[in-house]
Amino acid sequence: MSVGTRKIPLSSPYLDERDEELVLEVLRSGRLSLGPAIDRFERAFADKLGVPYAAAVSSGTSGLHLLAVIGGLGEGDEVITSPYSFVASANCFIYEGATPVFADVDARTMNLDPAAVEAAITPRTKGIVAVDIFGYPCELDPLRELAEKHGLVLIQDACEALGAQYRGRTVGSHGVDAVFAFYPNKQMTTGEGGIVTTRDEETYRALVSLRNQGRADGGGWLDHARLGFNYRIDDISAALGIAQVEKLDTILSLRHAAAARYGKVLAGVDRLELPLGDDADHVRSWFVYVVTLERGIDRERVIAELERQGIATSRYLPSIHLQAYMRERYGFREGLCPVSEDLSQRTLALPFYTAIDPGDQEQVADALAAALA
Numbered sequence: 001m002s003v004g005t006r007k008i009p010l011s012s013p014y015l016d017e018r019d020e021e022l023v024l025e026v027l028r029s030g031r032l033s034l035g036p037a038i039d040r041f042e043r044a045f046a047d048k049l050g051v052p053y054a055a056a057v058s059s060g061t062s063g064l065h066l067l068a069v070i071g072g073l074g075e076g077d078e079v080i081t082s083p084y085s086f087v088a089s090a091n092c093f094i095y096e097g098a099t100p101v102f103a104d105v106d107a108r109t110m111n112l113d114p115a116a117v118e119a120a121i122t123p124r125t126k127g128i129v130a131v132d133i134f135g136y137p138c139e140l141d142p143l144r145e146l147a148e149k150h151g152l153v154l155i156q157d158a159c160e161a162l163g164a165q166y167r168g169r170t171v172g173s174h175g176v177d178a179v180f181a182f183y184p185n186k187q188m189t190t191g192e193g194g195i196v197t198t199r200d201e202e203t204y205r206a207l208v209s210l211r212n213q214g215r216a217d218g219g220g221w222l223d224h225a226r227l228g229f230n231y232r233i234d235d236i237s238a239a240l241g242i243a244q245v246e247k248l249d250t251i252l253s254l255r256h257a258a259a260a261r262y263g264k265v266l267a268g269v270d271r272l273e274l275p276l277g278d279d280a281d282h283v284r285s286w287f288v289y290v291v292t293l294e295r296g297i298d299r300e301r302v303i304a305e306l307e308r309q310g311i312a313t314s315r316y317l318p319s320i321h322l323q324a325y326m327r328e329r330y331g332f333r334e335g336l337c338p339v340s341e342d343l344s345q346r347t348l349a350l351p352f353y354t355a356i357d358p359g360d361q362e363q364v365a366d367a368l369a370a371a372l373a
């Protein structure tokens with residue numbers, strides 16, 4: 001049972017009257033699917049990021065899957081990806097029959113280590129799915145060099161990194177096809193939803209067809225040029241997306257301020273490592289606030305103690321290769337990616353959202369300090 005009556009959730013969407021207004025507009029229009037809100041959302045998002053094309057889809061997972069299809073990742077191919085991620089970054093090409101190869105992450109950035117990726121390349125390697133974990137930009141340039149050198153497809157899973165910057169440019173605008181996700185714990189939300197950004201018109205056209213059951217441009221409703229999916233976003237979600245993009249700068253700066261406040265109140269807490277700070281090449285977009293506990297600390301006890309005080313936490317992130325279905329299917333075991341596995345034992349996500357109350361953050365810091373003492 002919780003000590004206080006009030007709970008501090010792990011995440012919470014940032015919504016106001018403008019979101020309600022635009023959603024209501026769609027409801028009253030009667031155009032709930034394949035309507036104008038989707039085009040408006042895509043245009044607003046593409047302009048915000050400075051990319052020519054953005055294709056909205058039903059989720060981050062469906063966006064990643066479509067890029068795997070377009071990249072031709074399939075049977076007999078190996079795809080190198082990060083074990084320290086959400087499962088969708090590996091599942092997206094497994095759906096197509098490709099085999100996951102997990103390269104270990106860098107302990108500092110928690111993102112794919114390009115040297116480990118290079119070491120994992122074989123004659124069967126067909127692609128790399130790089131992830132910007134916890135909104136910290138991955139090493140895109142070295143990974144792109146490897147992809148070019150070996151003729152590999154490179155997909156950027158930027159689902160957690162909306163607003164992040166790599167080498168002075170917004171993530172999603174570097175010319176590598178990238179996917180963003182809008183589940184309600186993300187920086188901005190559409191309820192469920194995602195979007196793919198690309199500089200390539202042909203890729204954009206393929207995305208638009210594949211998300212809509214393989215229908216061709218200008219073809220009839222019952223004409224299907226290719227094997228497609230129903231990965232459409234609906235207009236209600238897209239309307240929410242428009243309102244969220246309108247206030248994205250505010251959202252990002254509030255989250256930045258919230259992260260800075262955690263940095264201050266947690267600065268004196270021992271036995272704890274705070275998230276990696278920015279540098280000239282990497283500017284994080286704050287998706288979650290994940291701390292790393294010192295080795296030897298009983299994380300379950302810390303979680304239980306915070307839970308008792310009504311503070312939600314999460315074990316972000318288990319290593320993907322050790323999930324039950326991965327062990328069963330591919331025989332992956334402990335020791336494959338030691339850095340990721342070590343992080344998986346010690347990292348902990350604290351309550352973090354756009355409008356988090358500074359007093360609640362202090363309470364989280366106090367509770368964590370007491371639990372670690």
Ligand SMILES: Cc1ncc(COP(=O)(O)O)c(C=O)c1O
Nearest residue numbers: 059060061086088159181182183
């Ligand atoms: C790194 C990463 N990849 C992919 C996804 C999948 O997004 P969605 O939940 O919208 O399918 C998420 C979101 O949970 C994510 O964090």
